[in-house]
Amino acid sequence: MESFKKEVHGRVMYRAGTAARLAGLPVETLRVWERRYRLSDVQRSEHGQRLYSVEHVERLALLKQLVDQGHAIGLLAELRPEELKTMLGGREQALAQEPVRALVAGTSLPRRLAAMGSEASGIRLLGHCPDVDELQDLASDTAADVLIVEESELDESIVARIASARARLGIDAVLVLYRFCASATIRALRGQGCLVARVPADIGELTFLCRSAVRGMRLPEQGKPAAPPPRRYDDGALAALAQLNQGPACECPRHLAEVLMTVGSFERYSAQCASRNPEDAELHARLGHAAAQARALLEDAMAQLILAENLAVLQSGVTRS
Incomplete structure (x- = not known):
């Protein structure tokens, strides 16, 4: 890979x-x-x-x-x-120029940061300890921008432990790094406003994550999906394209119209599908968002195809120009 x-x-x-x-x-x-x-x-x-x-x-x-x-x-x-x-x-x-001031609970990350130095890494290590429960031993008046918690395997107990350390230290920005973790635990941490991500292999990526946490940014998969782009072709236009007889010429308008109708139908179905719980509702919302993004890309392709084939698409059908 x-x-x-x-x-x-x-x-x-x-x-x-x-x-x-x-x-x-x-x-x-x-x-x-x-x-x-x-x-x-x-x-x-x-x-x-x-x-x-x-x-x-x-x-x-x-x-x-x-x-x-x-x-x-x-x-x-x-x-x-x-x-x-x-x-x-x-x-x-x-913020973009000065090193991010960080407290770290973890074992490997402090060594990596210390070896690189703040100028190279963009992160100034103010203090560290092996485990999040030992953060209580660090000075509570440390002027850190972000608390970084690094644990390979996260279980549900980490949520309360981080909340306790965060409250005592008075740090708003928390970055949680993991290698393996249950989805429910990740959602609980994000519900507390933590930025949660897999342990990055590159320090440069870590710096971006720290700055994102300080700014209060969320990774794309955390927030609500953006509003889907409006449809460019209604059902009548797509149906007309699907029935278009090109003879021995290119049949792509017909095939692409059929694909667009299927994707659009699934997009609408996802919005109407019954949800059993909040997690299920979030899943269907993301399915609908993915379908909307696919539809928008296919509509771009259809626009190029219509131009190439010299077709005029109306709101309820299609004619030749």
């Missing part, structure tokens, strides 16, 4: 999925932004995959924060990173 990052001419480069996660974006959003606004002059791997540098990821994170504040991505896309930082204000600029 290809690594989530590469070394290109001595620089760390991330694949699209990892770059999106580090910036706090759904990967589908990154793809849409790239397609519509050509945000990044990225390199490509020998297999044609897009590769993002640390600078690319930092710019994506700035864009994400500004979009969350209500700015239009179409207006932000042409701005330089310095202009984006100015829009975010002095506090965000300082």
